[in-house]
Amino acid sequence: MIQLDRDDPLADYRDRFVLEEGLIYLNGNSLGALPREARNRAAEVVEQEWGQGLIRSWNRHDWVSLPTRVGDKVAGLIGAAPGEVVVADSTSVNLFKLAAAAIRMRPGRCKIVSEPGNFPTDLYMLQGLEGFLQGEVRLETAPREVLSSHIDEDTALVVLTHVHYKSGELFDMAAITARAHEVGALMLWDLSHSAGAVPVDLNGVGADFAVGCGYKYLNGGPGAPGYLFVARRHLNDIHQPLSGWFGHAEPFAMRDDYQPADSIKRGLCGTPGVLGTAVMEVGVELQASADMSKVRAKSRRLGELFIQLVEAHCEGMGFALASPRDAERRGSQVSFTHQHAYPIMQALIARNIIGDFRAPDILRFGFAPLYVRHVDIWDTVQALADIMATGEWDAPQYKQRSAVT
Amino acid sequence: MIQLDRDDPLADYRDRFVLEEGLIYLNGNSLGALPREARNRAAEVVEQEWGQGLIRSWNRHDWVSLPTRVGDKVAGLIGAAPGEVVVADSTSVNLFKLAAAAIRMRPGRCKIVSEPGNFPTDLYMLQGLEGFLQGEVRLETAPREVLSSHIDEDTALVVLTHVHYKSGELFDMAAITARAHEVGALMLWDLSHSAGAVPVDLNGVGADFAVGCGYKYLNGGPGAPGYLFVARRHLNDIHQPLSGWFGHAEPFAMRDDYQPADSIKRGLCGTPGVLGTAVMEVGVELQASADMSKVRAKSRRLGELFIQLVEAHCEGMGFALASPRDAERRGSQVSFTHQHAYPIMQALIARNIIGDFRAPDILRFGFAPLYVRHVDIWDTVQALADIMATGEWDAPQYKQRSAVT
Numbered sequence: 001m002i003q004l005d006r007d008d009p010l011a012d013y014r015d016r017f018v019l020e021e022g023l024i025y026l027n028g029n030s031l032g033a034l035p036r037e038a039r040n041r042a043a044e045v046v047e048q049e050w051g052q053g054l055i056r057s058w059n060r061h062d063w064v065s066l067p068t069r070v071g072d073k074v075a076g077l078i079g080a081a082p083g084e085v086v087v088a089d090s091t092s093v094n095l096f097k098l099a100a101a102a103i104r105m106r107p108g109r110c111k112i113v114s115e116p117g118n119f120p121t122d123l124y125m126l127q128g129l130e131g132f133l134q135g136e137v138r139l140e141t142a143p144r145e146v147l148s149s150h151i152d153e154d155t156a157l158v159v160l161t162h163v164h165y166k167s168g169e170l171f172d173m174a175a176i177t178a179r180a181h182e183v184g185a186l187m188l189w190d191l192s193h194s195a196g197a198v199p200v201d202l203n204g205v206g207a208d209f210a211v212g213c214g215y216k217y218l219n220g221g222p223g224a225p226g227y228l229f230v231a232r233r234h235l236n237d238i239h240q241p242l243s244g245w246f247g248h249a250e251p252f253a254m255r256d257d258y259q260p261a262d263s264i265k266r267g268l269c270g271t272p273g274v275l276g277t278a279v280m281e282v283g284v285e286l287q288a289s290a291d292m293s294k295v296r297a298k299s300r301r302l303g304e305l306f307i308q309l310v311e312a313h314c315e316g317m318g319f320a321l322a323s324p325r326d327a328e329r330r331g332s333q334v335s336f337t338h339q340h341a342y343p344i345m346q347a348l349i350a351r352n353i354i355g356d357f358r359a360p361d362i363l364r365f366g367f368a369p370l371y372v373r374h375v376d377i378w379d380t381v382q383a384l385a386d387i388m389a390t391g392e393w394d395a396p397q398y399k400q401r402s403a404v405t
Numbered sequence: 406m407i408q409l410d411r412d413d414p415l416a417d418y419r420d421r422f423v424l425e426e427g428l429i430y431l432n433g434n435s436l437g438a439l440p441r442e443a444r445n446r447a448a449e450v451v452e453q454e455w456g457q458g459l460i461r462s463w464n465r466h467d468w469v470s471l472p473t474r475v476g477d478k479v480a481g482l483i484g485a486a487p488g489e490v491v492v493a494d495s496t497s498v499n500l501f502k503l504a505a506a507a508i509r510m511r512p513g514r515c516k517i518v519s520e521p522g523n524f525p526t527d528l529y530m531l532q533g534l535e536g537f538l539q540g541e542v543r544l545e546t547a548p549r550e551v552l553s554s555h556i557d558e559d560t561a562l563v564v565l566t567h568v569h570y571k572s573g574e575l576f577d578m579a580a581i582t583a584r585a586h587e588v589g590a591l592m593l594w595d596l597s598h599s600a601g602a603v604p605v606d607l608n609g610v611g612a613d614f615a616v617g618c619g620y621k622y623l624n625g626g627p628g629a630p631g632y633l634f635v636a637r638r639h640l641n642d643i644h645q646p647l648s649g650w651f652g653h654a655e656p657f658a659m660r661d662d663y664q665p666a667d668s669i670k671r672g673l674c675g676t677p678g679v680l681g682t683a684v685m686e687v688g689v690e691l692q693a694s695a696d697m698s699k700v701r702a703k704s705r706r707l708g709e710l711f712i713q714l715v716e717a718h719c720e721g722m723g724f725a726l727a728s729p730r731d732a733e734r735r736g737s738q739v740s741f742t743h744q745h746a747y748p749i750m751q752a753l754i755a756r757n758i759i760g761d762f763r764a765p766d767i768l769r770f771g772f773a774p775l776y777v778r779h780v781d782i783w784d785t786v787q788a789l790a791d792i793m794a795t796g797e798w799d800a801p802q803y804k805q806r807s808a809v810t
Contacts, residue, residue, distance in 0.1 A: 015618075018456040018457075019754075020457060023459075025459060026649045027459065027460045029461060030460050031455075033456075034451065034452075034455050034456035035534065038451065039448070039452060039456070042447055042448070042451045042680070042722070043444075043447070044447060046425075046439065046444055046447045046626070046684070047439075047442065047444060047626075048543055049627070050436075050627055051423040051438075051439035051444070052423075052425060052437050052624055054428075054430060054436060054438065055432045055435050055436045055759060055761065056433065056754075056759070057627065063627060063628075066459055066543065082407070086795075088674025089494065089495070089674055089675075090649065090674060090676055090678075091673055091674030091676075092650065093494065093498055093647060093649070093675055094648070096610060096647055098648070100537060104537070117661065118661075118663055120648045120650050120653075120656075120659045120660065120661065121650035121663055121675060123648070123651055123662075124648050124650055124652075124653065124663040125648065125649055125674075127648060127663045128647055128648035128649075128663065129646060131644060131646065131648075132505060132644075136571050156728040162685070177417075184505060189633040192685065193553050196700070204524055206800035213676075215676070221451070221680055222454070222455050222462065222676075222679035223468075223676045223677045223678040223680065223681075223682070224678070224680075225659055225678070226675070240533075241533040241534060241536065241537035242497070242498060242500070242530070242533055243500055243529050243530065243532060243533035243536075244495065244497030244526045244529055244533075245497065245525050245526035245529055247529075248529065251543070252764075254525045254763065254764060255525065256521055256522065256523075256525065256528055256546070257532070257750030258532045258533065259527070261410075269495060269497050269498055269619070270494075270495025270496055270497030270526060271495055271496075271497075271618075271627075271628045272628050273495075273628040273630070273678050273681045274626070274627035274628040275447070275626055275627065275628065275684060276449070276628075276678045276680050276681050277628070279451070280682060281645075303475060303553055318789075320614070323808070349461075354459065354460060354461070356460065357498075358659065359657075359658060359659060370418060372549040377436070
């Protein structure tokens with residue numbers, strides 16, 4: 001393991017994050033670690049830009065351009081071009097903007113297609129849209145195996161998450177996008193669990209829209225803004241209903257009538273969250289500075305190693321792989337089911353090994369390639385085997401559920 | 406002036422903000438100043454909560470409750486009860502949520518009434534809703550003088566801003582709310598330019614809904630989250646369409662079907678912006694610690710003094726009062742028109758006196774009672790008179806427009 005870490009071309013990145021001595025953090029797919037530089041940036045934005053610059057910082061520190069500037073940096077990570085991505089609001093809000101706009105681009109079509117078990121907030125937002133439009137559109141979910149057959153001439157939009165949040169399974173973006181286009185539907189990808197850890201080529205696959213999260217592999221900080229992508233060919237046709245002043249062609253003219261910007265800025269709504277966006281920029285830059293082919297290679301290696309070791313050292317202990325075995329079909333996370341998944345994860349956390357539990361029975365381990373080491377994988381599996389062998393997981397304190405599980 | 410500052414019961418608050426020596430900041434109605442404590446809080450959230458606590462901070466530092474905890478503190482400033490306010494998203498997004506929900510609570514009614522010249526993003530959001538619903542509802546704007554007659558049995562919702570962003574004029578919340586209810590319409594107030602500087606009594610006037618901004622008089626930081634209020638009597642009936650996972654009854658159960666929380670949490674959408682919300686909490690607490698009757702008294706006094714001094718010292722220089730003269734009918738800001746408003750404001754800014762310009766011809770001065778002194782008013786008017794008398798405003802460098810004006 002030590003040799004693998006020594007040979008790791010990304011090994012130097014670890015030092016650019018704050019990671020407590022002794023902590024093994026396998027939850028970067030849920031909340032990425034703190035880049036050292038983000039501490040300085042936060043202090044700078046608060047003290048200099050807000051405290052000293054005050055209102056003048058809209059110009060002086062170019063707060064006005066934050067959503068597009070950081071958006072362009074995200075674009076580089078997801079196969080988008082500059083001018084196709086803005087950073088703003090939350091992933092959920094961005095999904096609503098694009099889904100609402102998309103159904104108006106396909107009048108007469110009444111279906112939005114997704115899969116059951118998709119990232120919950122995505123389904124919830126689509127249900128919100130469905131309810132609000134009172135039957136004008138309906139959300140239809142179908143399992144992966146039969147999904148294609150549900151995408152038909154009645155379909156306005158297909159909404160899927162590239163990497164499944166529980167299983168880590170990857171969709172074939174090119175094939176599904178092509179299927180959607182074949183019947184004249186639009187395609188919206190949620191990249192929350194892939195961007196930054198898995199190569200994404202939105203323009204390569206011809207995607208229409210995408211959204212994603214700033215605080216997972218992009219290390220943007222807790223509740224960092226999300227982002228949205230609109231393919232350049234749609235920029236003039238998209239009319240998203242959350243048409244706030246920052247999406248206006250001339251926001252500071254403060255006229256009564258909304259006139260959308262003739263650029264990706266029309267994807268914006270209210271005043272950008274300056275603090276959150278500025279801090280997120282650090283994480284995005286750090287991620288963008290890494291060679292994606294090396295990131296992906298390490299991510300696959302970590303996942304393979306983990307599966308191998310769990311199956312070797314925890315054999316017969318009740319774990320079953322819940323992620324694709326084939327690294328080609330897997331994002332940067334590996335899940336195992338176990339009937340006692342919850343207390344087992346609590347026992348790991350008590351040993352300072354942080355993965356997470358997903359109801360009802362999933363232990364999920366995320367491998368952020370910039371800061372997870374091979375030795376962390378080894379240590380985690382040794383701890384897991386020990387927790388099982390000694391019955392440590394069965395202690396009463398590990399069974400008490402907390403608000404966030 | 407010095408005596409007035411000495412007698413000011415709020416004088417001690419000024420030291421709790423970071424304000425550069427020599428700066429006169431009359432733009433707290435646009436972006437409030439930095440509370441000293443907010444610097445510490447930002448560092449704490451970044452370093453301890455994110456950096457050390459990582460994903461565990463959802464429980465350990467109770468990130469889960471941030472939107473309601475800060476919401477309850479805002480509630481105290483606007484005459485709402487605990488459990489009626491959440492802090493989240495932007496003012497614009499919150500307006501959309503509530504306006505969309507409101508029109509579904511008044512089926513068959515097709516009008517949303519507002520006024521021309523309302524805070525632009527409010528009109529834009531309502532236009533976005535109107536466009537999205539393709540004629541099902543329409544936005545009707547009518548000037549204040551005749552507004553009441555436009556509120557009729559066809560009206561689902563009335564949306565107005567309590568204090569006008571340009572003129573500082575106050576609406577009579579009780580009278581307009583009563584008028585809306587008289588015809589069975591719902592009432593939504595935007596408190597962005599009043600909360601924290603003007604007494605607001607949402608429940609006293611029987612308001613149905615409200616939204617507001619975190620970064621003006623609440624001193625929450627640039628692009629801080631907004632908030633929304635739903636009167637308790639509507640909590641079970643409101644179905645806002647931006648139904649993201651944080652509005653779910655059990656967000657962490659991660660089920661496929663949306664089930665709204667049976668509380669104000671159903672006003673939430675995506676993951677809260679932890680950094681922005683935590684920092685905003687400091688500003689809200691600071692504001693909430695001040696006695697509102699003293700805040701209002703000082704605000705009136707500063708405004709009256711300013712009007713008096715401008716009219717005495719700048720007589721015949723082309724300024725005309727663009728705010729109500731009667732302090733009863735005015736928020737915590739005073740505007741004057743001048744045909745050369747833009748370069749005059751630039752000349753003031755060059756002297757480190759920060760107000761702002763609003764197209765086409767308005768000089769706007771905001772008086773945040775917690776940190777603006779009487780002596781600042783005196784100095785501002787002396788500078789203004791001097792800039793006019795010497796022709797300083799006419800220098801070419803003050804005529805160049807910047808992105809944010």
